[in-house]
Amino acid sequence: MSIRVLVVDDQSLVRGGFRTILDSEDGIEVVGEAANGEEAVAAVAALAPDVVCMDVQMPGMDGLEATRRITADEASAAAVLVLTTFNREDYLFAALEAGASGFLLKNSSPEQLIDAVQVVARGDALLSPDVTRRVIEAVARRNPSTEPPGPVVPPALEAPTPPMRPSAVGRAPAEPGVEHPRSAALDTLTEREREVLEHLAAGISNAEIAERLWVGEATVKTHVSKVLMKLGLRDRVHAVVYAYEHGVVRPRR
Incomplete structure (x- = not known):
């Protein structure tokens, strides 16, 4: 069965680019798009995607609040992959606390995006290599013994x-x-x-x-x-x- 993906971003050009990349891969199907968090929550309920590719900064409800609502909904089995241009620790930790299963920067390669969707769809979780390093550096600063x-x-x-x-x-x-x-x-x-x-x-x-x-x-x-x-x-x-x-x-x- 194909991995069902919902693409969420307030820029239609970005959504179209992600759709083109993901639809080109056998075994992945983009079943819908959303332009903000409210649309994303509604689309998850209506379309039951396996993976949500979620932007962070959007008008109205942002991606972090949408992630919280999606992952808190026991009726939803969707995993959230947060995609952003902002390499910031506050977004990173907020996304993890909201229940995201992965965090990938938008400057990642198409191959990395495809891999990321496949990974979170099978129940695993990931961070891009540079983001993983940021996580551990932040933990190390909080723990002086590291x-x-x-x-x-x-x-x-x-x-x-x-x-x-x-x-x-x-x-x-x-x-x-x-x-x-x-x-x-x-x-x-x-x-x-x-x-x-x-x-x-x-x-x-x-x-x-x-x-x-x-x-x-x-x-x-x-x-x-x-x-x-x-x-x-x-x-x-x-x-x-x-x-x-x-x-x-x-x-x-």
Whole structure:
């Protein structure tokens, strides 16, 4: 079945461009367009899309409020991919808090847009590589015990990478006089689930986690689902933020 997409932007030229890109891909169908948040909420109810490509700044109801309403509606299964020209942390975190499953800049390539729609449609979540770095940098500023981050590329947009050295992903060593915020939910994770969380925080895909842990990919998916459920997290993006906020891992140099 095709992935049903709703395109939301106040500029008709932008909507037309996104429609052309997405309709050109087998397995993706743009089922509607909306010019503001109010139209988007109504269109989701009427068209039941799988993915909503949502602009942020629009007249009337903006994309952030529309995202909140769409993701809060239990009758809707639509995932929201926020698309914006504004590379700003306030928009980024507001979009995540509103329940968006992904955040992509409009200067991304057509291939990245197509990949992003496919990723959020299958229930995963993503941020573009530069935006992912901004997330971790912001978390690091709030947590003085973390180190400046190195490049982090989310699974949806990364190229295959060689196996990571065992020491590259692991728990942050204890530091005298430094305490990370502690969540009791972390204590509910098994050793394997915590290991999976550490790999998630490094931006590693399920297939790569399976290879490194010597288990099947279906097993990894089960562990990821349990981690999200136990920690009360919406998706993988929020798992990355949670891991750095709670000192599960530290950004690498």
